[in-house]
Amino acid sequence: KNEVEQSPQNLTAQEGEFITINCSYSVGISALHWLQQHPGGGIVSLFMLSSGKKKHGRLIATINIQEKHSSLHITASHPRDSAVYICAGTPPLDSNYQLIWGAGTKLIIKP
Amino acid sequence: GAVVSQHPSRVICKSGTSVKIECRSLDFQATTMFWYRQFPKQSLMLMATSNEGSKATYEQGVEKDKFLINHASLTLSTLTVTSAHPEDSSFYICSARGSRWEQYFGPGTRLTVT
Numbered sequence: 001k002n003e004v005e006q007s008p009q010n011l012t013a014q015e016g017e018f019i020t021i022n023c024s025y026s027v028g029i030s031a032l033h034w035l036q037q038h039p040g041g042g043i044v045s046l047f048m049l050s051s052g053k054k055k056h057g058r059l060i061a062t063i064n065i066q067e068k069h070s071s072l073h074i075t076a077s078h079p080r081d082s083a084v085y086i087c088a089g090t091p092p093l094d095s096n097y098q099l100i101w102g103a104g105t106k107l108i109i110k111p
Numbered sequence: 112g113a114v115v116s117q118h119p120s121r122v123i124c125k126s127g128t129s130v131k132i133e134c135r136s137l138d139f140q141a142t143t144m145f146w147y148r149q150f151p152k153q154s155l156m157l158m159a160t161s162n163e164g165s166k167a168t169y170e171q172g173v174e175k176d177k178f179l180i181n182h183a184s185l186t187l188s189t190l191t192v193t194s195a196h197p198e199d200s201s202f203y204i205c206s207a208r209g210s211r212w213e214q215y216f217g218p219g220t221r222l223t224v225t
Contacts, residue, residue, distance in 0.1 A: 031213075040221075041219070042117075042204060045214070048214075090214070099145075
């Protein structure tokens with residue numbers, strides 16, 4: 001069992017739909033990252049959060065520390081949102097803060 | 112937000128040659144930088160952790176003599192792929208750690224060895 005698990009693995013939706021990607025972790029973390037990678041492209045850090053909720057444009061990330069669960073929401077999805085979304089946790093005791101990666105969710109938004 | 116750059120973004124080299132990839136933190140000091148490798152349609156794999164002024168820590172299975180990492184300053188780390196072979200063709204990504212637990216990712220370098 002992976003320490004950071006994402007669901008769903010693949011998600012296809014129509015433009016305009018509300019998207020939710022989930023991330024559960026079984027280890028203690030000091031922070032959780034949501035990252036985006038477009039096909040053939042580099043990784044962009046969307047959010048880093050250790051509690052509560054953050055919003056940036058149409059993207060919202062929430063984290064529940066007690067339940068060890070985080071969600072990434074996309075409102076009014078658009079084809080340009082098609083990408084792989086990855087959650088990754090930073091372990092608190094690791095002095096080098098090596099990330100623990102989820103497997104990623106491949107999102108396709110159809111026009 | 113903080114910015115990390117990588118240079119070059121794409122490089123094609125002949126088998127047997129060496130290639131250097133630079134990772135720079137542009138507006139913050141990064142005491143730790145990470146180098147990742149990604150094969151097509153696969154997750155990132157951590158290759159090594161680089162601390163400024165000290166030797167890099169390599170992950171199991173990563174050849175130290177083949178992938179030379181130098182973290183000479185708080186804003187620059189370099190990865191040199193020595194005697195490159197076609198199987199080294201991959202997407203190489205660096206990330207830099209800020210003052211606490213934040214990590215910022217470079218845009219990646221696509222290496223093709225012919």
